[in-house]
Amino acid sequence: MSFELTILGSSAALPTSKRFPTAHLLKAGERFFLIDCGEGTQIRLRQYGINPSRIHHILISHLHGDHVFGLFGLLSTLGVMGRKVPLHLYGPDALKELIDYYNRFFGPLPFDLDIITPSESSGFIFESDKLTINAFPLKHRIPVFGYLFREKKKPLNVRKEQIEAYGLGIADIMRVKRGEDFVTDSGTVIPNSQLTLPPFHQRSYAYLSDTLFDPELAERVKGVDLLFHEATFSNRDKKLAAQTQHSTAAEAATLAKLAGVNKLLIGHFSSRYKEPLLLENEAKEIFENTTGVNDGDIYSIPLERLSGE
């Protein structure tokens, strides 16, 4: 089962010839989640060979144009392609008015659009048998949500040789898969860990854009495999970052360090930096496992069993 992030756009407000405005695509198993939808997102999907019809969930962080101006085009395209199944759209309250406006001038769409507005205290905004998504507020000039994707625990795999050794029946196996120990007829407790393969790691991805540096976010994204944190500015433009309520590369790295994440991705680079390697290097001084993203990058997290358990 894949857990794979594709960068569709990595620029900040001003796109460049190589960087489209912000959009990420997370493939979790067979589900595609589009996160933000800057201008040209549908074109990037075409260029990267991804059929937009496969997307059933679009999460918008906030209603600044560089995160949402591709939405109208994508919705229209899905309509023209004859989509019938509902599309789930998550984001701040103002999204409803955006869609009202779309419907008035460019609608109607031939499919239902379910709009889900996270509340600041909401739990999961999405939950399936395999994945959960949390939304939580970031600190920017208008309401913004960060999103955390995390796999659910997978059922344990029972060791075949133990099934035979203890003569486990179907009902026993189901219980062991859920994590229970096994008690033999003679009353001996066989610990679950002895009966099963090590559990799979629950893969996770957190998306934080746009936001001021906020150390309290570290708790929200603690220990994620992959953290995207916007890094619009270099630390030498720290004042500008504060004025516009954005983060610097150093601040993004500081959050990654506080949160103890595995890998940090930075992007949403201001077009003032001709060479975003500068921003990557700035972040690496604080958090070594940092990559500055480019359009078209794919970051895949392998499905691995936890070792040592």
Added chain:
Amino acid sequence: MSFELTILGSSAALPTSKRFPTAHLLKAGERFFLIDCGEGTQIRLRQYGINPSRIHHILISHLHGDHVFGLFGLLSTLGVMGRKVPLHLYGPDALKELIDYYNRFFGPLPFDLDIITPSESSGFIFESDKLTINAFPLKHRIPVFGYLFREKKKPLNVRKEQIEAYGLGIADIMRVKRGEDFVTDSGTVIPNSQLTLPPFHQRSYAYLSDTLFDPELAERVKGVDLLFHEATFSNRDKKLAAQTQHSTAAEAATLAKLAGVNKLLIGHFSSRYKEPLLLENEAKEIFENTTGVNDGDIYSIPLERLSGE
């Protein structure tokens, strides 16, 4: 003085990996006119090395998304770039509500936006000392305007040897430049054509998208140097063209022939045709000097003197 058309987007409703939605840029002298603004127009401008700040006039044919979804992003970018000078926006009435909506959610812009709505009987919607623009209705599912750009007559160039031969003074030269004959002291009339170089050809470009085939348009665009006519469909999908109120390549060519234009450009190709050469060939059977456009194409009309006059 240049008169040069750049194709920024050549697809119909669905963009492809190589074709962005519709947008054309006409450079007439030092002025840039953007005609339609499909999603990604600002990205194409960057990719083709054109500074969007140089655009002062944007003409929108109609309010279907594939002709206008790039407008919000372009306006935002101009704002972020610190534009102060007004921008002139031409198009159907509904454009005002589109801009109202933009201002409410994404504004305010730091520059004035002048919205000019052509009336069906309006004369020039733009006029400078060098160029005029006409707007006229096309036939589509919603109000659409076609646009005709035509250079004004340039002052005549007086032949230097004739200035000396007839001893022309400044006032005489001014009159001759305007086209008047010269009368010598002895009463001899020297015809203007003998005193001046042949006049410059008045270059012209007409843009017709989207529209049903309408033979009455031939009069509007009679004899233009360059005619863009949408060709969404092949003649084999003629019924679909009629249903959706679009044209076929054969119909575009028929209009070019009726109008006696110099060169026909076709585009706005439906993504159903993997090889738009099919459409070009279909048109060429009726009007030989036809080209199917691609994103990035540049069509330049040289400044030439009329011969034989």
